[in-house]
Amino acid sequence: MSRVIYLDNNATTMAAPEVVEAMRPFWNERYGNPSSMHAFGGQVHRDVESARARVAELIGADPGEIVFTSCGSESDNMAIRGAVEAFGRRVNVITSRVEHPAVLGPCQELAEHGVTVQHIPVDAAGQLDLVRLGEALREGPAVVSVMWVNNETGVIFPMDEIAAMVHAAGGLLHTDAVQAAGKIMIDLQRVPVDLLSLSGHKLHAPKGVGVLYIRRGTRIKPLLLGGHQEENRRAGTENVPYIVGLGRACELARAHLDDLPRLAAMRDRLEQGLLATCPDSSVNGDRHRRVATTLNISFEYIEGEAILYSLSDVGICASSGSACSSGSLEPSHVLRAMGVPFTAVHGSIRFSLSRYTTDEEIDYTLAALPPIVKRLRAMSPFVPK
Amino acid sequence: MWEYTGKVLDHFRNPRNVGLLENPDGIGEVGSLACGDALKLTFKLGPDGRIADVKFQTFGCASAIASSSALTEMVKGKTLDEAAKITNQDIAEFLGGLPEQKMHCSVMGREALEAAIDNYRGGQGGKRVLAGKVVCNCFGVTEEEILRVVRENQLSTVEQVTHYTKAGGGCGKCKGDIQALLTRVAAEQLAAEQAAHARSPARKMTNLERIRLIEETLERNVRPALRQDGGDIQLVDVEGPRVRVALRGMCAGCQVSEFTLRDVVQSKLREFVNEDIVVEEAP
Numbered sequence: 150m151s152r153v154i155y156l157d158n159n160a161t162t163m164a165a166p167e168v169v170e171a172m173r174p175f176w177n178e179r180y181g182n183p184s185s186m187h188a189f190g191g192q193v194h195r196d197v198e199s200a201r202a203r204v205a206e207l208i209g210a211d212p213g214e215i216v217f218t219s220c221g222s223e224s225d226n227m228a229i230r231g232a233v234e235a236f237g238r239r240v241n242v243i244t245s246r247v248e249h250p251a252v253l254g255p256c257q258e259l260a261e262h263g264v265t266v267q268h269i270p271v272d273a274a275g276q277l278d279l280v281r282l283g284e285a286l287r288e289g290p291a292v293v294s295v296m297w298v299n300n301e302t303g304v305i306f307p308m309d310e311i312a313a314m315v316h317a318a319g320g321l322l323h324t325d326a327v328q329a330a331g332k333i334m335i336d337l338q339r340v341p342v343d344l345l346s347l348s349g350h351k352l353h354a355p356k357g358v359g360v361l362y363i364r365r366g367t368r369i370k371p372l373l374l375g376g377h378q379e380e381n382r383r384a385g386t387e388n389v390p391y392i393v394g395l396g397r398a399c400e401l402a403r404a405h406l407d408d409l410p411r412l413a414a415m416r417d418r419l420e421q422g423l424l425a426t427c428p429d430s431s432v433n434g435d436r437h438r439r440v441a442t443t444l445n446i447s448f449e450y451i452e453g454e455a456i457l458y459s460l461s462d463v464g465i466c467a468s469s470g471s472a473c474s475s476g477s478l479e480p481s482h483v484l485r486a487m488g489v490p491f492t493a494v495h496g497s498i499r500f501s502l503s504r505y506t507t508d509e510e511i512d513y514t515l516a517a518l519p520p521i522v523k524r525l526r527a528m529s530p531f532v533p534k
Numbered sequence: 535m536w537e538y539t540g541k542v543l544d545h546f547r548n549p550r551n552v553g554l555l556e557n558p559d560g561i562g563e564v565g566s567l568a569c570g571d572a573l574k575l576t577f578k579l580g581p582d583g584r585i586a587d588v589k590f591q592t593f594g595c596a597s598a599i600a601s602s603s604a605l606t607e608m609v610k611g612k613t614l615d616e617a618a619k620i621t622n623q624d625i626a627e628f629l630g631g632l633p634e635q636k637m638h639c640s641v642m643g644r645e646a647l648e649a650a651i652d653n654y655r656g657g658q659g660g661k662r663v664l665a666g667k668v669v670c671n672c673f674g675v676t677e678e679e680i681l682r683v684v685r686e687n688q689l690s691t692v693e694q695v696t697h698y699t700k701a702g703g704g705c706g707k708c709k710g711d712i713q714a715l716l717t718r719v720a721a722e723q724l725a726a727e728q729a730a731h732a733r734s735p736a737r738k739m740t741n742l743e744r745i746r747l748i749e750e751t752l753e754r755n756v757r758p759a760l761r762q763d764g765g766d767i768q769l770v771d772v773e774g775p776r777v778r779v780a781l782r783g784m785c786a787g788c789q790v791s792e793f794t795l796r797d798v799v800q801s802k803l804r805e806f807v808n809e810d811i812v813v814e815e816a817p
């Protein structure tokens with residue numbers, strides 16, 4: 150394969166060249182331990198703190214509220230389990246039907262240990278049912294975990310409204326913002342969530358580093374015990390090169406927020422082009438409240454994995470909500486929660502762009518996909534005559 | 535990405551015999567849109583009674599398309615009796631193997647072929663009718679189908695049954711029933727082996743054969759039940775009639791371990807190996 154057209158940025162992203170450059174000295178030049186009592190380590194401590202400040206700046210937080218973790222999943226686990234434990238487990242958990250497995254997993258585990266967990270449904274556009282959320286909140290004190298942006302559809306939940314509701318009911322709000330950072334403005338001064346998860350590799354930092362934002366005053370029990378790193382909130386020697394990389398990536402993400410209209414235009418061109426050239430296709434998710442970089446589109450009568458392999462043959466990387474490509478036998482829980490018909494779920498393809506996506510790549514995809522859809526449909530027993 | 539063989543990718547990229555025959559002699563349809571894959575197979579017989587032409591339409595993943603394409607190549611020129619002998623393993627082998635999680639694609643091929651032959655012979659609609667008790671409601675898989683696939687492919691775990699038939703891959707409620715079917719088949723097979731043994735009573739079992747039979751009995755008749763509860767059993771030693779075993783995981787030190795040992799292990803070994811066996815727990 151000579152050329153790769155990478156339209157799977159919700160799965161992971163390329164580390165930005167500036168990020169790789171920023172990390173470079175921290176392997177064998179500035180390799181000190183930030184906790185050490187010598188100047189060699191002390192300098193590294195300052196580098197970690199400057200990265201912390203840059204992360205905080207991207208989301209409108211105070212640096213003291215940023216805890217570095219190993220990934221988004223760790224942040225989600227730490228937030229949900231840590232918050233519930235801090236309540237001595239005498240608290241309900243409320244989440245949504247469309248969360249990432251990193252949120253659904255710990256919720257399920259808590260449910261198995263007797264904690265009441267409710268999954269709030271979404272409507273056909275993938276928007277959270279706020280009426281049901283309100284009802285659930287009336288049933289007693291709750292730790293609420295709902296994502297800010299959905300990874301499959303790009304749909305944005307109204308986090309300001311949700312935060313107001315949760316706090317009015319005396320609850321605690323965690324949000325998985327892994328797909329939101331760098332794709333929408335996040336200002337935690339204005340939207341007062343209590344806990345927020347970020348992942349490095351979704352915003353052009355490397356894989357293996359994440360963040361949990363913990364609003365000052367929020368009680369949460371740590372997952373990892375040991376040393377005093379991260380102000381006793383997460384033990385373990387800091388992953389310095391990656392943390393430095395993440396700091397630089399957040400700085401870049403902030404500077405590139407201006408790119409979003411350009412990306413939205415590219416995404417819309419892809420969307421409109423495919424809808425026009427591929428009959429019986431439809432877009433999944435709320436088109437009015439959606440991040441600029443995601444397009445989830447269904448092609449009736451054909452199956453996603455077959456589409457992905459055909460795309461891969463011509464160098465295009467995307468992903469699908471079909472059962473076969475999810476590695477399980479059940480298709481996307483997100484699209485099913487939205488009530489998308491099975492025919493459309495199995496043939497759903499997600500394209501996700503980044504600031505490195507070019508107009509030529511969109512053109513190439515617009516030319517490559519319709520013949521693939523046509524070829525697979527010619528084989529399908531379900532295409533109406 | 536799945537590890538597909540070159541042959542799978544070739545049949546996916548260049549599928550042979552795509553389409554529908556007009557006025558076919560036999561037509562078979564299996565699967566559904568809801569399940570995520572479906573196959574419609576049509577064939578025509580030549581004057582010599584052999585399959586002269588065959589075409590398929592498939593909705594499904596790359597390996598479903600490849601399995602269908604392979605099937606059409608395999609049946610061409612065969613009589614219906616010959617074609618009816620094709621198993622799902624034959625289809626997988628023709629393709630140089632399939633990832634285990636994708637074996638259900640080969641099973642779908644075999645089922646469509648059967649439905650098409652049935653249709654020719656009995657003149658039915660060609661849609662596979664669900665015969666017998668449905669075990670898995672999520673994917674509409676019957677007891678008969680599961681038993682057949684287990685026997686033909688020598689499956690021993692619920693997970694394998696899911697890979698081959700999809701049964702158990704949805705809500706998971708049917709997993710207990712699938713385990714029961716597996717246990718039933720294992721017991722049948724063991725009984726058949728023992729009957730074969732009994733038919734040659736002249737020779738006494740060698741020590742090695744005896745140990746092997748004990749191992750087999752533990753594997754088939756004891757382990758699955760323990761694993762369900764997160765436990766396991768290991769054979770430690772065999773000394774004449776004394777069989778020493780160790781319990782691992784959840785079973786070790788569990789309240790009912792005494793009961794588990796005497797009641798299950800010993801009775802199974804007595805039943806399948808020898809009347810005089812005494813089971814002891816290794817410290």
Ligand code: FES
Pocket residue numbers: 669670671672673701702703704705706707708709
């Ligand atoms: S009944 Fe078999 S998986 Fe649901």
